[in-house]
Structure formats: structure tokens, C-alpha cells
Amino acid sequence: xxxxxxxxxxxxxxxWVASRRPKGRSVELKQKNIFIFPTVAGWAYLTVCxxxxxxxxxxxNNLIHGVSFLLIALGVLTIHYTFFNLSGLTVxxxxxxxxxxxxxxxxxxxxEANNLRHYENxxxxxxxxxxxxxxxxxxxxxxxxxxxxxxxxxxxLTPGLLKIETVFPFGLLRAWSWVALDLSATxxxxxxxxxxxxxxxxxxxxxxxxxxxxxxxxxxxxxxPGTSLRHIAWKQYAQxxxxxxxxxxxxxxxxxxxxxxxxxxxxxxxxxxxxxxxARECEHQQQEYGLSLPHTSIKPAxxxxxxxxxxTELALFRAKDSDRE
Amino acid sequence: MNDLQLTRTALLWxxxxxxxxxxxxAFHLPNWITFVVLLCIAWRLMVYLGRWSLPSKWxxxxxxxxxxxxxxxxxxxxxxxxxxxxxxxxxxxLKVIELYHRRDALIVLYVAYLVVATSFLFSQSVGxxxxxxxxxxxxxxxxxxxxISRETRFTYPLKRSVLMLIPAFPLMVVLFIAMPxxxxxxxxxxxxxxxKTGLSDTMTPGDITRLTRSAEVAFRVSFSGSVxxxxxxxxxxxxxxxxxxxxxxxxxKPLPKFTPTKRAEPERLFRYELILEASQQHYVPVxxxxxxxxxxxxxxxxxxxxxxxxxxxxxxxxxxxGVVNNLDVExxxxxxxxxxxxxxxxxxxxxxxRRWWAETETPDGFIAKIQQYYHQGFHYxxxxxxxxxxxxxxxxxxxxxxxxxxxxxxxxVLLRAVGIPAxxxxxxxxxxxxxxxxxxxxRQYDAHAWVEAxxxxxxxxxxxxxxxxxxxxxxxxxxxxxxxDRAFLQDSALSAWNISNNKWIMQVRHRIEALNYGWHRxxxxxxxxxxxxxERLLGGVSPFKLALFLxxxxxxxxxxxxxxxxNARKVAPLNPVDKLIVRLSTHFAKEGLERQTGETVxxxxxxLARHRPDDASHFMQISAGYERIRHGQGNDPxxxxxxxxxxxxxxxxxxxxxxxxxxxx
Numbered sequence: 001x002x003x004x005x006x007x008x009x010x011x012x013x014x015x016w017v018a019s020r021r022p023k024g025r026s027v028e029l030k031q032k033n034i035f036i037f038p039t040v041a042g043w044a045y046l047t048v049c050x051x052x053x054x055x056x057x058x059x060x061n062n063l064i065h066g067v068s069f070l071l072i073a074l075g076v077l078t079i080h081y082t083f084f085n086l087s088g089l090t091v092x093x094x095x096x097x098x099x100x101x102x103x104x105x106x107x108x109x110x111x112e113a114n115n116l117r118h119y120e121n122x123x124x125x126x127x128x129x130x131x132x133x134x135x136x137x138x139x140x141x142x143x144x145x146x147x148x149x150x151x152x153x154x155x156x157l158t159p160g161l162l163k164i165e166t167v168f169p170f171g172l173l174r175a176w177s178w179v180a181l182d183l184s185a186t187x188x189x190x191x192x193x194x195x196x197x198x199x200x201x202x203x204x205x206x207x208x209x210x211x212x213x214x215x216x217x218x219x220x221x222x223x224x225p226g227t228s229l230r231h232i233a234w235k236q237y238a239q240x241x242x243x244x245x246x247x248x249x250x251x252x253x254x255x256x257x258x259x260x261x262x263x264x265x266x267x268x269x270x271x272x273x274x275x276x277x278x279a280r281e282c283e284h285q286q287q288e289y290g291l292s293l294p295h296t297s298i299k300p301a302x303x304x305x306x307x308x309x310x311x312t313e314l315a316l317f318r319a320k321d322s323d324r325e
Numbered sequence: 326m327n328d329l330q331l332t333r334t335a336l337l338w339x340x341x342x343x344x345x346x347x348x349x350x351a352f353h354l355p356n357w358i359t360f361v362v363l364l365c366i367a368w369r370l371m372v373y374l375g376r377w378s379l380p381s382k383w384x385x386x387x388x389x390x391x392x393x394x395x396x397x398x399x400x401x402x403x404x405x406x407x408x409x410x411x412x413x414x415x416x417x418x419l420k421v422i423e424l425y426h427r428r429d430a431l432i433v434l435y436v437a438y439l440v441v442a443t444s445f446l447f448s449q450s451v452g453x454x455x456x457x458x459x460x461x462x463x464x465x466x467x468x469x470x471x472x473i474s475r476e477t478r479f480t481y482p483l484k485r486s487v488l489m490l491i492p493a494f495p496l497m498v499v500l501f502i503a504m505p506x507x508x509x510x511x512x513x514x515x516x517x518x519x520x521k522t523g524l525s526d527t528m529t530p531g532d533i534t535r536l537t538r539s540a541e542v543a544f545r546v547s548f549s550g551s552v553x554x555x556x557x558x559x560x561x562x563x564x565x566x567x568x569x570x571x572x573x574x575x576x577x578k579p580l581p582k583f584t585p586t587k588r589a590e591p592e593r594l595f596r597y598e599l600i601l602e603a604s605q606q607h608y609v610p611v612x613x614x615x616x617x618x619x620x621x622x623x624x625x626x627x628x629x630x631x632x633x634x635x636x637x638x639x640x641x642x643x644x645x646x647g648v649v650n651n652l653d654v655e656x657x658x659x660x661x662x663x664x665x666x667x668x669x670x671x672x673x674x675x676x677x678x679r680r681w682w683a684e685t686e687t688p689d690g691f692i693a694k695i696q697q698y699y700h701q702g703f704h705y706x707x708x709x710x711x712x713x714x715x716x717x718x719x720x721x722x723x724x725x726x727x728x729x730x731x732x733x734x735x736x737x738v739l740l741r742a743v744g745i746p747a748x749x750x751x752x753x754x755x756x757x758x759x760x761x762x763x764x765x766x767x768r769q770y771d772a773h774a775w776v777e778a779x780x781x782x783x784x785x786x787x788x789x790x791x792x793x794x795x796x797x798x799x800x801x802x803x804x805x806x807x808x809x810d811r812a813f814l815q816d817s818a819l820s821a822w823n824i825s826n827n828k829w830i831m832q833v834r835h836r837i838e839a840l841n842y843g844w845h846r847x848x849x850x851x852x853x854x855x856x857x858x859x860e861r862l863l864g865g866v867s868p869f870k871l872a873l874f875l876x877x878x879x880x881x882x883x884x885x886x887x888x889x890x891x892n893a894r895k896v897a898p899l900n901p902v903d904k905l906i907v908r909l910s911t912h913f914a915k916e917g918l919e920r921q922t923g924e925t926v927x928x929x930x931x932x933l934a935r936h937r938p939d940d941a942s943h944f945m946q947i948s949a950g951y952e953r954i955r956h957g958q959g960n961d962p963x964x965x966x967x968x969x970x971x972x973x974x975x976x977x978x979x980x981x982x983x984x985x986x987x988x989x990x
Contacts, residue, residue, distance in 0.1 A: 041431050048439060052438070054510070057508075059446055059638075060506075062849055062850070063453075063848070066497060067438075067461065069500035069504065070461065070493055070497040073493040073497045073500065074490065074493040076496070080886055080887060118485075120473060139900075144955075169486070171468070243941075
């Protein structure tokens with residue numbers, strides 16, 4: 001009943017707050033998007049001032065008047081001090097680390113001041129998350145802050161609104177701003193060791209693949225981004241010939257296909273977990289692997305970029321559309 | 326955020342602020358309280374150093390109970406503000422032990438603010454104010470340190486809090502000047518166990534000696550306009566009408582309030598302000614004939630003024646007085662009888678008076694006769710010999726040595742003996758002129774007693790028999806006259822200082838006293854100056870003008886603070902690391918390889934490496950070095966030097982003297 005009564009007001013306020021909420025990859029905090037309000041400690045401070053004022057009146061003591069006036073003046077100035085401990089900061093999204101379900105997704109933010117003021121004890125935290133991180137800006141006007149968010153399910157993880165707040169210098173007032181940063185991390189399925197796919201076997205020393213391991217060196221190619229670190233021609237690089245990658249004969253023949261149909265007895269999530277596990281395993285052992293899912297397939301290859309592509313496909317497989325945004 | 330743990334720096338600031346807030350109270354608090362608080366601080370310090378552990382819950386509860394009982398026991402008979410302050414101090418002392426979270430610190434610091442401010446209930450000297458200012462800075466710094474969650478240098482919060490306090494002072498001054506002062510909302514009183522010395526409403530010669538010895542300040546007076554002569558400064562405080570054969574007092578009910586009907590306006594009017602020290606008495610000394618006085622004071626028929634309540638604080642009164650030798654006011658019948666009455670005894674003195682009256686037969690002649698008699702073998706002394714039962718006769722005929730009280734008492738008895746109404750007036754005479762602030766300082770040793778006799782045509786005429794015997798007592802300040810008397814000031818620790826004739830010391834003393842006077846007048850008693858000052862400043866006080874006067878400086882100071890903050894908005898100079906990257910970019914701009922906007926340093930180095938494979942290793946080094954400096958904590962000088970060398974190698978690939986110079990550039 002009451003809620004229904006207040007609903008229009010709440011809506012208006014929500015819309016107003018949302019309209020003042022900055023969005024984007026980089027957001028500057030200024031008067032328009034900073035809120036400020038006394039803290040509990042601030043109200044207590046005001047009470048102390050009033051008690052002193054009462055004592056001053058009752059004892060007709062001009063020096064106690066002076067003390068209470070000084071504290072009141074400091075309180076008024078603190079509104080400005082607190083505001084200036086936030087305004088002029090620019091928060092930018094730098095990158096989101098990728099992780100597996102159950103791990104902490106890492107979000108790197110960059111905070112930068114557009115002036116020479118010192119910023120002390122500013123707190124950054126995503127809405128609904130615990131912890132958060134304090135930072136300060138002194139002589140360096142820029143700082144990298146890393147926040148962690150628990151990854152609960154696979155797909156894209158978009159953290160809640162970023163709350164940036166401060167009670168510095170005296171804890172009497174809290175200045176804060178909500179920032180919607182355009183940043184999301186990919187959460188891969190949780191790896192789970194399942195049985196080997198039928199198409200390949202495990203040899204004695206745990207290596208995967210067919211017997212034929214053609215690793216005859218055939219020549220050098222120009223470096224392409226994504227090439228495994230193991231294939232970079234370090235000797236040539238040290239000689240100053242630039243980045244080159246080594247080519248091996250016979251790699252074409254060792255293809256492993258991680259195929260959706262291979263684990264037909266498992267549920268969707270379990271299948272994805274097992275495929276994640278084997279993809280990592282193949283990558284670890286430099287075995288070329290491809291992915292075959294209904295509607296999509298990725299040709300066999302190795303390298304961190306390839307792994308990321310494979311795992312991303314697994315992460316997003318039949319994930320809700322909203323998570324893809 | 327309130328359950329954040331305090332940093333080590335913050336903890337040290339908390340402990341320091343507790344010590345600083347406690348110190349001024351240590352003088353009046355029972356010693357055990359100071360001891361307990363210091364013990365708590367020491368305990369917390371030991372925990373800080375990792376030697377001891379925090380006390381258990383039971384120990385803490387026990388301490389709180391014991392301290393509470395202790396306070397109640399120590400202040401059994403007292404009460405009021407002293408016990409409140411004691412409880413506050415004990416409370417925040419004990420809280421120190423469990424100082425761990427930010428919440429604990431806030432309680433301690435807010436109480437510390439109260440404790441610092443209440444120290445002004447016990448001392449209001451300039452020194453106390455300077456100390457309190459220092460203490461407020463420390464407490465404010467401690468408050469700031471609780472809001473810094475990283476370890477900083479110890480002085481860092483001090484530096485920042487002082488910078489933040491500075492703009493608060495002009496605002497405080499504005500509030501102090503313009504905020505209206507209200508009267509007390511309810512009755513309070515400081516419990517003072519020891520009554521201060523002052524005039525009392527009885528006088529048996531001998532009482533005044535005690536007063537004469539005290540160099541304590543009785544009151545200060547500043548005249549606006551002309552200043553009367555030293556010899557005319559008779560500050561009337563109490564009139565004593567009844568003589569009991571030995572001493573003088575006022576019998577019967579207190580005098581009613583009185584409005585003079587016969588207003589003979591005296592010719593010589595003086596306007597002055599009198600700052601009366603707390604005397605714990607009702608009387609208010611005033612020059613001869615008050616013409617205007619504050620409404621809270623009552624005028625009595627004998628032209629003395631009294632305050633409705635005892636003067637327990639330093640008070641300031643504006644007066645206008647006529648300086649006259651006779652008070653021309655009507656006499657009431659009961660006065661007539663009282664001021665003529667003499668009890669039995671002192672017959673020799675009475676006989677003497679009657680004999681003189683027979684010889685002269687006129688009041689003037691009679692008074693001249695007394696004066697003449699005093700010139701023969703009478704001495705002024707602060708240590709007179711004791712008098713017998715017939716004290717007046719004894720004094721007049723045997724000892725012939727005494728101070729103002731003796732002379733006044735004897736003269737009044739002589740007058741009454743021949744039918745001239747006479748009464749004793751006690752008060753102060755003279756004062757010490759301070760040339761720097763233009764005011765008179767009247768000390769307790771200026772206390773004086775004299776006689777008023779009534780004559781039909783003139784009214785009450787002042788007679789000062791002491792002046793006949795020792796004219797210098799009236800013409801010069803008391804300290805000059807009396808400084809050779811060994812009894813004078815023997816109670817005062819400052820006596821050597823006070824009676825020094827050294828010119829330089831006198832000058833310094835006057836300066837200090839002038840500062841004190843300004844302090845009393847403009848700070849401690851500002852509420853008496855406020856109306857006048859505001860009227861002079863604003864040309865008439867109205868709520869609108871007052872609001873404007875309050876708001877204008879507020880907005881100016883805040884505007885300045887904001888402007889200073891915004892001024893820091895100018896683009897910061899590049900730090901040396903960024904300068905090196907700019908240098909790299911300008912160098913390669915010649916080859917069309919300058920850094921694009923938004924391109925990170927590592928991307929840029931990669932690009933350069935691709936275009937200049939020969940120098941690829943240098944670029945990698947620059948890229949790695951830059952990242953290490955930028956995302957590490959602060960600039961490691963060694964890393965910066967390495968980065969500089971790498972940049973120099975790339976930009977001056979051919980080497981040479983210039984390159985080598987640049988290494989150090």
C-alpha cells in the first residue's frame with residue numbers, strides 16, 4: 001500500500017539518479033555526479049558542537065564560544081574538503097581479467113587526477129561486492145586499482161555499478177558517486193577432468209595425441225601475434241633479427257577435435273566443464289586442438305589467443321542473450 | 326567503515342591527543358585520575374609495542390566500576406561541572422585501553438574536544454587559550470589520522486589538518502563577533518571551595534590588613550574621555566552605618582532599591598567601564614555619584630551599587646559618575662538615628678571630642694581640630710600594635726599607629742560624639758595607571774576606608790583622615806607608598822616582581838598587564854562590547870545587516886578556499902618519466918613515428934620495435950621499465966636512471982659526447 005503510494009516518487013528519484021550517473025569507459029567526477037551527505041560521525045560532531053555552545057551560553061564563557069565556533073567553521077569547510085577529495089578524478093576501465101567459475105574476476109581500473117591536489121583515502125567498490133580498495137593520489141597523479149568480483153556463473157560478467165566514495169578528511173561527511181563502467185570479464189566454465197574423448201588417447205608419459213609426433217624444424221616465419229611462446233625463435237631475436245616463429249613439419253596432422261558429441265552422456269554444463277579441462281590440457285601440452293560445437297567450430301591451433309577463443313565459445317555457449325551484452 | 330582498524334600512525338596521534346587534552350585538567354583533578362589515565366595510555370603504548378596484550382573484558386569492567394566509584398567518592402561534597410569533567414576525563418582515559426577500531430577513536434576524540442573546551446571553565450588566561458588552540462590542532466589531526474587507511478609519515482596528518490584549519494579561523498572570528506550572545510539557559514555555578522579575598526560587609530580594624538597584603542586584581546577601569554585625578558579616585562563599595570563599640574557593620578535588613586528623587590547633576594561627569602573580577606560578593610565599587618549604571622545593578626540610598634546575585638564571573642559594567650566631594654542626597658530618618666548612635670564605651674574619646682567642640686563650636690573648626698591632632702605623633706602602619714577593649718580611645722590616646730581603618734573608625738566616633746552624623750565607607754582608592762592601554766588597574770591592596778559626615782547644606786561630605794596622616798597613600802599608588810612596609814605583599818609570591826622599581830621591569834609588567842586587559846575586555850568579556858562594536862561596524866544593528874555580516878565573510882573565505890583548490894587544476898608538470906617518453910616521441914616524429922593519442926607506452930614501443938628492428942631490444946627495455954615505474958609504488962630512482970639511459974641510446978644511436986652529457990641531464 002505504502003510502497004504503491006511512494007512508487008511514483010521512487011521512480012522519479014531513481015530516474016534522476018540514473019540520469020546523473022555517468023557511463024562509459026572513462027568518467028570524470030564533477031559537481032554533477034557527486035553526492036554528499038553527513039555520516040553518523042558527522043551528526044555526532046554536530047552534537048558535540050551544540051553541547052559546547054550550550055556550555056558556553058550557560059557559563060557565559062566566550063572562549064568556549066570560540067571553540068564551538070571554530071569547530072562549526074571547520075565542519076562547514078569540511079563539506080568542501082570532502083567534495084574536493086573526489087571531484088576532478090577520472091575513473092577509466094582498463095581491462096577485465098578472464099577467469100573460471102568460482103574464481104575472482106579481476107577488473108583493472110585507472111584513476112587519474114586532472115589537477116595537482118592530493119587525494120587521500122578514496123574507496124572503490126562494486127555494488128553488492130565486499131571489500132573494495134582504498135587508493136590515494138599524491139605526487140603521482142595516476143594509479144592503477146584492481147578490484148575483484150566473484151565469478152558465479154559462466155558467460156560475460158558485468159560488475160555492478162562502481163561506487164567511488166570518500167569520508168576524508170574528518171569522516172564527517174561522505175561524498176560518493178555511482179559510475180557505470182563499460183567493462184566486463186569473460187567467465188569460463190569451471191574445468192572438470194572427465195574421460196578422454198574417444199578420438200585420441202593418452203600415452204605413457206601423459207602426452208596426448210597420435211603416435212606420429214612430427215616436430216621436424218622446417219624454417220622461420222614472421223612472427224604473428226598469438227603464436228605460442230614456445231615457437232618463438234629466441235636465438236634469432238637475441239641476435240637482433242626481430243621476432244620470428246619456428247615452423248615444424250607435421251603439425252598439421254596432429255589435430256584434436258573437442259567435439260560436443262564426444263560426451264553425449266553428460267549434461268550441458270558438465271560437458272562444457274570437461275571440454276574446458278581438455279582444452280587447457282591440450283594448450284598446456286602444445287597439442288593443436290579444435291572446437292566443434294553445434295552451430296560453431298574453431299579450427300585446430302594452439303596459443304593463448306586460440307585458447308581464449310575456444311574458452312570464450314564454451315563460456316558463451318547457450319548463455320542467455322542478456323549475458324552477452 | 327567504522328570498524329576499520331586504526332593504523333599505527335593514527336594510534337599514536339590518538340594517544341598524543343589524550344595526553345594533550347588531559348594536561349590542563351591535571352591541575353584541578355584529583356591526582357589519582359591523572360595517574361589512571363596515564364596508566365591507560367602506557368598500557369595501550371605497551372600493546373602498540375607488542376609487549377603486553379589488550380586487557381580482558383573482566384579487567385576492563387573492573388576498571389570502569391572502580392573509576393566510577395572513585396570519582397563519586399572524590400567529589401562527595403562538590404558536584405556540578407567539576408564532577409562532569411572528571412567523569413569525562415576518566416571515561417576517555419579508560420576508552421584508550423580498548424582503542425583499536427576507528428569507532429573507538431571517534432568516541433575518544435569527540436570527548437577530547439569537550440575536555441579541551443571545558444578547560445576554559447577553570448582558566449581563561451591567554452596562556453590557557455594558546456594551549457587549548459594547540460590541543461585542538463592535535464585532536465583535529467588525530468581525527469584526520471583515523472580517516473587515512475594507509476601508513477603515512479607521522480607528521481603527514483598534522484600538515485594537512487593545519488592547512489585545513491587555517492581557513493576556519495577567520496570564520497570563527499566572524500562568528501565570534503557577530504553571533505548574538507544569549508543569557509544562561511539555566512542556573513549553573515562553578516563550585517569554588519575557597520572564597521576569594523575581598524571587602525567584607527563588616528570592618529573591625531585589622532581586617533583590612535589582610536586585604537592590603539594581596540596583590541590580586543580587584544577590578545580594572547577604562548575611562549572614555551577625561552580621566553580624573555589619582556586623588557579623586559574613591560571607589561565606593563560598602564557603606565557601614567552601625568558601630569558596635571569596636572567594629573563597623575550594617576545591622577538589619579539589606580537596603581532597598583532606591584531611585585533618587587533629588588537629582589543634582591554633578592558638574593564633572595566621567596564615563597568609564599569597570600571590569601570587576603569574581604568577588605563572590607554582591608557589592609560593585611563605583612566612583613562617587615553614579616548617574617547611569619547597568620540595569621542589572623541596584624542603587625541604594627547610600628549611593629552604592631550592588632548586583633542581585635553574587636559576582637561569580639568576571640563582569641563588565643559601563644558607568645557614568647560625577648566626581649564630587651559631597652553626595653547631596655536626602656537623608657531618611659532612620660539613617661539619622663543610626664549615623665548618630667554610639668554605644669557605651671570609649672568614654673575618653675568622647676570626652677576629647679566634646680572638649681574640642683567646646684573650643685571650636687563649628688563643624689569646620691572641629692574637623693580642623695581633628696586633623697591637627699592627627700598631625701601630632703600619629704603614624705601610618707600596616708602592622709599596628711593590638712588595641713584594647715576601648716579600641717578607639719586606645720588608638721587615639723595610646724598607640725597612635727594604624728592604617729586607614731583605624732583612622733576612619735576613630736574619626737567617625739569623634740564626629741558622632743558631638744552630634745555630627747558620620748558613617749564609614751569602604752572601597753578602593755586610586756589604582757595603577759597603565760599607559761599602554763589607558764586604564765586603571767585596582768588591586769586588593771588598594772582597598773581603603775574613609776568617613777562621610779553629613780552637613781545640612783552639603784549632604785554627605787567625604788573625609789579621608791588617612792590622607793591627613795599619610796598624604797602619599799592617596800596621591801601615589803599604594804604599591805609606591807607601601808613598598809617599604811615589610812607587611813606589604815608578604816603573602817604574594819610575586820612580591821619581588823611587583824614592587825620592583827626597575828624601570829624596564831615596570832615597563833614589561835605594564836605591557837603584559839595591558840595585553841591581559843585587552844584580553845579581558847575584548848575576548849573574555851566580549852559580550853559587553855558586542856553591541857557597541859557591531860553598531861560602530863555596521864552603523865546600527867538589524868537582523869538583515871547581521872545576517873549579511875555573517876554570510877559575507879563566510880562566502881568570501883569559502884570562495885577563497887574553493888579557488889585555491891581549483892587553482893590546483895592547472896595541468897601538472899610532467900614527471901621525469903613522462904618527459905622521457907615525450908622526448909622519445911619527438912625524436913621519432915621526424916621519421917613519422919610519433920606517439921598517437923591514446924596509444925599506451927608499451928603499444929608505442931612495440932610499434933617502434935617493428936619499424937626499427939635494430940633497436941628493438943632498447944624499445945622493449947623502455948616499455949618494460951616504464952611499466953615497472955608506473956605501476957609500482959612511486960619512482961625508484963635507479964629504474965628512472967636505467968630508463969633514461971635506454972631512451973638516450975635510442976635517440977642518439979650514434980652515441981657521442983652529447984649523448985653522454987644527456988645521460989646526466
